[in-house]
Amino acid sequence: MSSDYTYDEQGQFFPFFILTLTGLVTFPLTYTLLRPSKDLENTAPRIQSDFKPQHADLVNAQKRKRLRKERRIKRIITVVVGYAVMAWMIYLILITARTTTKAYDPYDILGVSRSADEKAISRHYKRLSLVYHPDKIRPDPAKNETIEDLNERFVELTKAYKALTDEEIRNNYLQYGHPDGKQSFSIGIALPKLIVMEGNGKYVLLVYGALLGVLLPYIVGKWWYGSQRYTKERVLVASAGNIFQEYKEDITDQGIISALSSGEEFKDMLKGSRSEAGLAKVEKKVMAEDISFLSDADRETLKKLDNATRRKALALLWAYLGRIDLDDASLNAEKYEAAAIALGLNEAYTAIALSFGNLRPILGAFLTSQSLIQAVPTKSSPLLQLPNFTDAIVKSVEGQDSKDHYSVQKFMSLPDAERRRRAVGPGLLTDKQYTQAIGVAQQLPALELSKVFFKVMGEKVITPSSLVQLVVKARFIPPGTTNVPTVNELDLEDIDPDDDDLDALMGRKAAKNRAVKGVDGKSVEAKLEKVQPPLAHAPFLARDHSPRWHVFLADAKQGKMAVPPFTFTTFDKPIFDEAGKPTFNVQTLKMQFQAPPQVGDFTFVMHMLCDSYLGLDSKQEITLHIEDPAKAAALEEEDDISEPDEDSIAGQMQALKTGQSPKKKARKPSDSSSEEESDTDGDAGDTSDTNTETDVED
Known part of the structure; x- marks a missing residue:
C-alpha cells in the first residue's frame, strides 16, 4: 500500500480553508460591533424636554x-x-462536484442481487459478455465513447465476476475490500496546485514577500x-504638547480657550482651503462691539495669531460660547x-493642570468644561444654561444694576x-418658553452637601501616615424642589463592613451589616446599585x-x-x-489618601465640582485632626475596660438595652496576641476628634 500527497487540483478543499480563515477574522469583528457599549453616554437616561435650539x-x-x-x-466594511x-466559499462547497472514493461493490457493478448464487451470477455475466465484449460492441459517437472506454468497462465486469466466483480473488475482496488487494490512498492538501506548479515559484515568492515584508x-x-499617537485622554500627543506650552500658572479662563485652539485635531477638521474659508466673516462677527464677554486682551490675542487654522478655530470657539449666529450653514456646522x-482637548489640559497642582488652572479647567458643555462664556450667568434664556432675560431677572449673577437654585x-x-x-419669555x-x-442634578468628615476604617x-477616607454625604435636590424631607441621621453614619466581607471592603457591594427597612417594615440587606444621573x-x-463630579482637597x-x-x-x-420625582436619598462619596506623617491639625478646602453645569459646585472648609498614636492606644484600652463581659450582669443588661450581646473578652490580659475586639462599627464622626462637619460655604 502506498500513500500519495496531492494538491487540491479541483479546488474541493480550498473553500474550507478560506472559510475557516475568514471566519477567524470576521466573527470576532462582528462581536465587537454588536457588543453593547458600556460607555456612560450610552447607558444614562435623559432629561425630558421638548426644547429645540x-x-x-x-x-x-x-x-x-x-x-x-x-x-x-473600516471595521464595518x-x-x-x-x-x-x-x-x-459556502456556495462553492455546495455546488462543487467532489470525487469521493466509494467502497468496491461487485454486485453493484454486475447489477445482480446479493442473494444470487454462483450459477445465477455466471449466467448474468455471460449475458453481459455478449453485450459488452469489445468484439461485440462498437463505440457510440453520441456518448463520446472510445475503444478504451469499452475495454475498461469489460475489465471491470470481469474483475467483479471473478471477485464473486474465483476463490483467491474473492479472498482479496473480502479481506481488503478490493479484488486487487491493498489499495493506495491519497491525501489532498487544501492548496491549489497552481501555487506549486513549475514556473510559478517566483510569483509565489512575490506574494509571500508582499504579505510578510x-x-x-x-x-x-x-x-x-x-x-503611541494618542494620550490616555484620547488626544493627539502633539496636541497635548502644544497645550503644555500654553500652560501658565496665572492663566485665565479665556486663556484656556486660546490654549485649546492649538490642538492638532483642528488641522484635520479645517483641511486645505477650509482653514481660511469664512475666516474674515467669523472674526467680524466675534469682534463686534456688542460682544461683551471678550476683553480687549482677548481680541488682541486673536489678532496676533499667524496660523490661519488656529485663528479660525479660536474664533469658532468664541462664536460657539457666545451663541453667535454666523449666517452661514457651513460655518455654523464648523x-x-x-x-x-x-x-x-480640555481633558488633556485638565491632566496637565493637575500635574502642576496649581489651584487656579485646575478650577479653570473644570469651569471651561462647564462653559463648553453649556455653550456659555465663563463668568456669565448660570441662568443662560436654561432653555430660551438670553442676556436680555437674565438682566430682567437679576436686575439691570445687579453685579452678582443668580444661580439656577436662587432663581x-x-x-x-x-x-x-x-x-x-x-420682549421676554412666552408662557411656553417659561414652562x-x-x-x-x-431636573438638574444639584448635589447638596449634608455632611463631610474624615475617618480611618476600623479606628476611632x-x-x-494612616489611610484616611474623606466621606461625603450628599443628596440630589433639583432646583425649585419644595417639601424637602429632613436628613435621617442614620443615613449620615458610615458603618465599616465586617472584616470577612471582602466584597464590601473592595467596594463591590454594600456591607452585610448595613440594613434598610423594606416595604413591610422588616430589615433587608442593602444592595449596592450603580445609578447614573x-x-x-x-x-x-x-x-x-x-x-461627572470631581472631589478634591486644596490648600487655600x-x-x-x-x-x-x-x-x-x-x-x-x-x-x-x-x-x-426626586428620592432625596443620601448618597455616599468616598476618597482615600494617606494622612500627613506628623501630628497636628490640617485645614483643607474641599471642592466638589460638576463638569456639566454652572453654579452647581460646592466647597467647604474641613480640618483633618492627626492624633498621637499613644492616644489611639489609650482610647482602645479604655474601650476594652468599659465594655462589659457577656457573662457578667452588666453584659446581660447591655444586651437587653441594645439587643446585641457584647463580644466575649479573652481571659488572659497579659497575652498580647489575644483577639480582643473593640466596637469600631460606629461612625467616626461621632467623636470630637474626627467630626469635621462645617457649614457649606456659598
Whole structure:
C-alpha cells in the first residue's frame, strides 16, 4: 500500500480553508460591533424636554457624524466583505462536484442481487459478455465513447465476476475490500496546485514577500503608531504638547480657550482651503462691539495669531460660547464641531493642570468644561444654561444694576409669581418658553452637601501616615424642589463592613451589616446599585455627555491642590423614582489618601465640582485632626475596660438595652496576641476628634 500527497487540483478543499480563515477574522469583528457599549453616554437616561435650539439640525448632524467616526466604517466594511467571502466559499462547497472514493461493490457493478448464487451470477455475466465484449460492441459517437472506454468497462465486469466466483480473488475482496488487494490512498492538501506548479515559484515568492515584508509590517506599524499617537485622554500627543506650552500658572479662563485652539485635531477638521474659508466673516462677527464677554486682551490675542487654522478655530470657539449666529450653514456646522473637539482637548489640559497642582488652572479647567458643555462664556450667568434664556432675560431677572449673577437654585427659590413677573412678558419669555425653562431647571442634578468628615476604617482616631477616607454625604435636590424631607441621621453614619466581607471592603457591594427597612417594615440587606444621573442637558453640544463630579482637597493658603480629584459618575442609590420625582436619598462619596506623617491639625478646602453645569459646585472648609498614636492606644484600652463581659450582669443588661450581646473578652490580659475586639462599627464622626462637619460655604 502506498500513500500519495496531492494538491487540491479541483479546488474541493480550498473553500474550507478560506472559510475557516475568514471566519477567524470576521466573527470576532462582528462581536465587537454588536457588543453593547458600556460607555456612560450610552447607558444614562435623559432629561425630558421638548426644547429645540437654533440650528438644532446642524447640531444633530454633527452628532451623527461623530457617531459614524466612532463606529469605525473600516471595521464595518471588513465584516461585510468577510461575510461575502464566507458566503461565496459556502456556495462553492455546495455546488462543487467532489470525487469521493466509494467502497468496491461487485454486485453493484454486475447489477445482480446479493442473494444470487454462483450459477445465477455466471449466467448474468455471460449475458453481459455478449453485450459488452469489445468484439461485440462498437463505440457510440453520441456518448463520446472510445475503444478504451469499452475495454475498461469489460475489465471491470470481469474483475467483479471473478471477485464473486474465483476463490483467491474473492479472498482479496473480502479481506481488503478490493479484488486487487491493498489499495493506495491519497491525501489532498487544501492548496491549489497552481501555487506549486513549475514556473510559478517566483510569483509565489512575490506574494509571500508582499504579505510578510510589506503588508504585515504596515499593519503592525500602523497599530503601534496609532497607539503611541494618542494620550490616555484620547488626544493627539502633539496636541497635548502644544497645550503644555500654553500652560501658565496665572492663566485665565479665556486663556484656556486660546490654549485649546492649538490642538492638532483642528488641522484635520479645517483641511486645505477650509482653514481660511469664512475666516474674515467669523472674526467680524466675534469682534463686534456688542460682544461683551471678550476683553480687549482677548481680541488682541486673536489678532496676533499667524496660523490661519488656529485663528479660525479660536474664533469658532468664541462664536460657539457666545451663541453667535454666523449666517452661514457651513460655518455654523464648523462652530459646533469645534466645540466638541475642544471639550476633548480640555481633558488633556485638565491632566496637565493637575500635574502642576496649581489651584487656579485646575478650577479653570473644570469651569471651561462647564462653559463648553453649556455653550456659555465663563463668568456669565448660570441662568443662560436654561432653555430660551438670553442676556436680555437674565438682566430682567437679576436686575439691570445687579453685579452678582443668580444661580439656577436662587432663581428657582423665588415664588413662581415673582419668577414669572421677571421672566415673562413682551420682549421676554412666552408662557411656553417659561414652562420649558422651568421644566429643565427642575431636573438638574444639584448635589447638596449634608455632611463631610474624615475617618480611618476600623479606628476611632486618625494617626500619622494612616489611610484616611474623606466621606461625603450628599443628596440630589433639583432646583425649585419644595417639601424637602429632613436628613435621617442614620443615613449620615458610615458603618465599616465586617472584616470577612471582602466584597464590601473592595467596594463591590454594600456591607452585610448595613440594613434598610423594606416595604413591610422588616430589615433587608442593602444592595449596592450603580445609578447614573441623566445625561447633561446640553442642546448646543454636538455630543452626548454624562455628568461627572470631581472631589478634591486644596490648600487655600498656598493655592495648591493637596489631594488629587476623585471622579464620580455613578451613585449607590436611586436619584429619581419611577414617576420622575426626586428620592432625596443620601448618597455616599468616598476618597482615600494617606494622612500627613506628623501630628497636628490640617485645614483643607474641599471642592466638589460638576463638569456639566454652572453654579452647581460646592466647597467647604474641613480640618483633618492627626492624633498621637499613644492616644489611639489609650482610647482602645479604655474601650476594652468599659465594655462589659457577656457573662457578667452588666453584659446581660447591655444586651437587653441594645439587643446585641457584647463580644466575649479573652481571659488572659497579659497575652498580647489575644483577639480582643473593640466596637469600631460606629461612625467616626461621632467623636470630637474626627467630626469635621462645617457649614457649606456659598
